[in-house]
Amino acid sequence: MLGNMNRDKYITTAELAKMLGISRVSVHKKIKSREIKAIAMGRNYVVEKDSLPSQIRERIQEKKKQTVEEIIELGEKPKADLEFQKELWRAADRLRGNIDVSEYKHVVLGLLFLKYVSDIFYQRRRLLEEWVSDSKNKEYYLSNEKDRKLIIDDKDQYQSIGVFYIPETARWEYLRQHAFHQDIGRYLDEAMDAIENENPKQLKGVLSKIYTRTQLEPQTLGELVNIFSKLKFDDDITYEKDVLGRVYEYFLGQFASAEGKRGGEFFTPRSIVQVLVEILEPFENARVFDPAIGSGGMLVQSREFLKMHKKDPTKISFYGQESNPTTLRLCKMNLAIRGIFGQIELGNSYYDDKFPDLRADFVLANPPFNAEWEPGRLSDKDPRIKYGTPPSGNANFMWIQHFLHHLAPNGIAGFVMANGALAVSGREGEIRKKIIEEDLVDVILACPPKLFFNVSLPVSLWFLTKNKKNGRFNERTEKTLFIDARDSFESISRKQVIFNAEHIKKIVGTVRAYRGEQGAKEYKDIAGFCKVASLEEIAKNGYVLTPGRYVGVAEEEDDGIPFTEKMQKLETELKQYFKEGEKLEKEILENLGKVKV
Numbered sequence: 001m002l003g004n005m006n007r008d009k010y011i012t013t014a015e016l017a018k019m020l021g022i023s024r025v026s027v028h029k030k031i032k033s034r035e036i037k038a039i040a041m042g043r044n045y046v047v048e049k050d051s052l053p054s055q056i057r058e059r060i061q062e063k064k065k066q067t068v069e070e071i072i073e074l075g076e077k078p079k080a081d082l083e084f085q086k087e088l089w090r091a092a093d094r095l096r097g098n099i100d101v102s103e104y105k106h107v108v109l110g111l112l113f114l115k116y117v118s119d120i121f122y123q124r125r126r127l128l129e130e131w132v133s134d135s136k137n138k139e140y141y142l143s144n145e146k147d148r149k150l151i152i153d154d155k156d157q158y159q160s161i162g163v164f165y166i167p168e169t170a171r172w173e174y175l176r177q178h179a180f181h182q183d184i185g186r187y188l189d190e191a192m193d194a195i196e197n198e199n200p201k202q203l204k205g206v207l208s209k210i211y212t213r214t215q216l217e218p219q220t221l222g223e224l225v226n227i228f229s230k231l232k233f234d235d236d237i238t239y240e241k242d243v244l245g246r247v248y249e250y251f252l253g254q255f256a257s258a259e260g261k262r263g264g265e266f267f268t269p270r271s272i273v274q275v276l277v278e279i280l281e282p283f284e285n286a287r288v289f290d291p292a293i294g295s296g297g298m299l300v301q302s303r304e305f306l307k308m309h310k311k312d313p314t315k316i317s318f319y320g321q322e323s324n325p326t327t328l329r330l331c332k333m334n335l336a337i338r339g340i341f342g343q344i345e346l347g348n349s350y351y352d353d354k355f356p357d358l359r360a361d362f363v364l365a366n367p368p369f370n371a372e373w374e375p376g377r378l379s380d381k382d383p384r385i386k387y388g389t390p391p392s393g394n395a396n397f398m399w400i401q402h403f404l405h406h407l408a409p410n411g412i413a414g415f416v417m418a419n420g421a422l423a424v425s426g427r428e429g430e431i432r433k434k435i436i437e438e439d440l441v442d443v444i445l446a447c448p449p450k451l452f453f454n455v456s457l458p459v460s461l462w463f464l465t466k467n468k469k470n471g472r473f474n475e476r477t478e479k480t481l482f483i484d485a486r487d488s489f490e491s492i493s494r495k496q497v498i499f500n501a502e503h504i505k506k507i508v509g510t511v512r513a514y515r516g517e518q519g520a521k522e523y524k525d526i527a528g529f530c531k532v533a534s535l536e537e538i539a540k541n542g543y544v545l546t547p548g549r550y551v552g553v554a555e556e557e558d559d560g561i562p563f564t565e566k567m568q569k570l571e572t573e574l575k576q577y578f579k580e581g582e583k584l585e586k587e588i589l590e591n592l593g594k595v596k597v
Contacts, residue, residue: 013038013045020059088247089254091227099215105255106208106326107216108224112248113207113333114191115228117164118172124163128152155198162339164203170194176229179222185211188221202341206332248337252295252330257496268297268366268416271499272451272461276414277301278508279443279463280362284315289360289406291349291367292399293320296331298364300338318342321354349402350395351377353384359408367399369418369457387434388427396421397431404440404464410471412442413464419446422460422545433543436480439535440464443481443511446547448489450497458486460547463511474516478535481514482547483507484528528554 013027016036020027030036031045036052038045049057096104131140132148142148151157155165168174170191178187188211196203211221249270256267282288282302290298299318306313318335319342322328328346335342345354350373373395378385384405390397396418403413421428422444435441443463449456468476485507489497499507510530513523525531531551541549 013047016047020056086250088227089251092224092251093254095216095220095223095227101255101258103210103214104216105251106210106330107214107221109248109251109255109330109333110192110208110210111188111224111228112251113337114170114175114188114195115172116337117195118166118170120163121158121166121171124158124161125152128157159199164195164336165198167194167198172229176225179225180219181222182218184218184221184225185214202336203332206329206336208329248334249297249300252334267295269451269496269498270297270301271504272366272416272447273297273301275445275499275504275507276364276416276461277305278504279461279511280364280412280414282306282316282362284311285317286361287317287319287358287408288362288364289319289355289358290364291321291353291355291402291406292365293322293331293344294327294366296320296334296340296344298366299335299340299342302362302364303338303340318344319355319358319360320344321347321349323348350374350398353402355406358406359411360406361408361411363403363406363411363413364415365399365403365413366416367395369396369459370420371395373398388431390431391427394420394424394428396424397428400435400462400464401431404435404466407464407466410467411465413462415462416459417462419458419460419546429543432545435464436535436538436543436545439468439478440466441480441545442468442476443483443514444545444547445483445507446486448486448497450495451489451499452496476515479532480535480538480545481511481530481532482545482550483510483530484547484551486548525551526554527552 013031017023017027027036028045031038031047036047036056038047092108099107128140129148129152131137132142132151135141140151142151158165169187175184175187175191178184181187189209192207192209192211196205196207214221216224252267253269276298280302282305284306288299288302290296293299299320302318303313303316306316318340320331322331322344323346325346328344332344335344343355347354372393373390375389375392375398378389384401385398386405387397387401390401399415400417400421403415407413421432423429424432441462442465443461445461445463447459447461449458451459465471468479485499485503488499488503488506490500490503491497509520510523510526512520514530514532516523523532528551531547533550537550538545
């Protein structure tokens with residue numbers, strides 16, 4: 001909105017209202033009464049900060065000071081607590097000002113990453129200092145101070161155990177000392193450069209160097225540094241990775257929500273990812289591939305699944321591809337925080353498949369829905385388009401064939417897809433028919449609307465498998481499980497719903513029962529919720545995969561009241577309503593007659 005104006009000098013009415021704790025209407029009244037000078041920008045105004053009365057400028061500064069002080073209290077709270085994450089977010093968000101949220105997320109997430117890698121570096125450094133000074137430590141003890149320093153500063157002592165080596169000018173304490181320097185942006189950018197240069201294999205080109213260019217005032221950047229200084233990632237290294245991972249993920253989710261539809265391009269809500277991973281059940285030594293990786297949540301949850309089931313989370317191979325370089329950086333930071341270093345490549349999956357020979361045990365993805373693409377850019381011999389070339393106006397079945405192409409002989413794919421793909425006709429319908437006839441469709445799950453941030457587009461989860469006969473689970477040849485989970489949700493806001501733990505348990509339990517897994521209950525069709533349909537039945541329904549067509553309508557519970565009794569009660573109530581209506585109509589006519597024209 002501010003165009004080419006110097007944002008540092010101006011503040012929007014919305015931001016001024018937020019800082020003063022009053023309504024925008026009140027700010028506009030102050031503008032009209034000339035208490036506040038403003039410049040008209042269309043229907044809105046911007047206010048020159050220096051023109052504000054001194055008492056208002058003082059209130060703004062006091063509000064900022066209060067925000068920073070609140071963070072000091074946060075440092076005393078348990079960091080695993082969700083309220084801690086929420087309050088940390090609120091504090092950081094209050095300092096955003098009128099900067100666009102898509103820019104602000106890189107500022108904040110970059111600082112979070114910088115703080116974390118510094119703290120883990122400090123932790124390792126303190127340990128080395130103790131070891132080289134401890135005469136009882138036969139492996140590390142050194143009597144000479146100069147030799148001790150060599151060990152403490154040896155990069156291999158850090159990088160060999162997966163800790164990033166942080167140069168002195170990139171360490172958090174150094175940056176904190178310069179937090180309120182006018183050139184704090186330059187210090188931060190140089191810190192990011194230095195860390196990348198010291199750890200090129202994992203981080204080259206990953207960290208955002210945007211702090212010199214950001215529209216945030218240097219003072220606000222300094223206050224953000226102070227806010228994150230209250231976070232202490234210096235206890236147990238594994239525990240702290242989980243803590244920061246949760247904070248980072250929470251912030252990603254909040255930024256995705258704030259960006260609305262654009263946010264869905266880099267972040268898949270956690271409950272959807274949980275359902276996908278719980279149904280796929282990744283195992284040790286598996287190859288997991290996400291060709292539309294976004295911020296990496298699918299890979300993070302796959303690793304978490306192994307940890308929860310007492311398996312070794314380091315024994316899993318990750319592959320990913322992302323077409324947006326900015327999103328790729330978010331992803332690599334998200335994975336690095338958790339100690340995940342897979343093969344993640346930049347490139348457009350349609351035209352530049354970076355893993356042509358990869359056959360993965362699991363393919364997980366949330367690809368762009370209904371996207372336009374250019375089929376003419378593919379070779380006629382492209383092995384991925386086995387079932388036909390989708391139209392240029394919609395790449396949904398390009399993605400689906402891409403997933404199938406990358407599956408190993410016993411591989412399973414689980415992905416999010418727009419509901420249109422379930423029943424679309426024409427060329428796409430023919431592709432879907434061929435995929436069904438090859439008996440690749442294992443499970444189709446209809447989801448409730450509003451699972452994604454600020455987007456009501458209904459979606460479904462597809463699970464395709466290369467081997468229903470003698471793979472990991474029981475034989476399911478020529479069978480498909482349909483689940484209608486459109487009524488299984490918990491509202492967390494007016495604009496968004498989630499699958500809660502009970503919903504996930506019910507959905508996953510149903511799939512495991514269908515697959516005959518050990519410990520699962522015996523599978524039964526439930527009217528209105530789930531149904532196992534044969535390939536013949538699907539063919540009779542025109543190869544449409546909409547779950548509602550198969551599961552039917554849920555049976556109503558018998559309340560024990562006879563039908564005739566219900567009808568008599570309904571008839572009595574209707575007669576009473578008609579009687580009251582006649583009485584009201586009579587009163588209205590009488591009152592109208594008394595009105596003098």
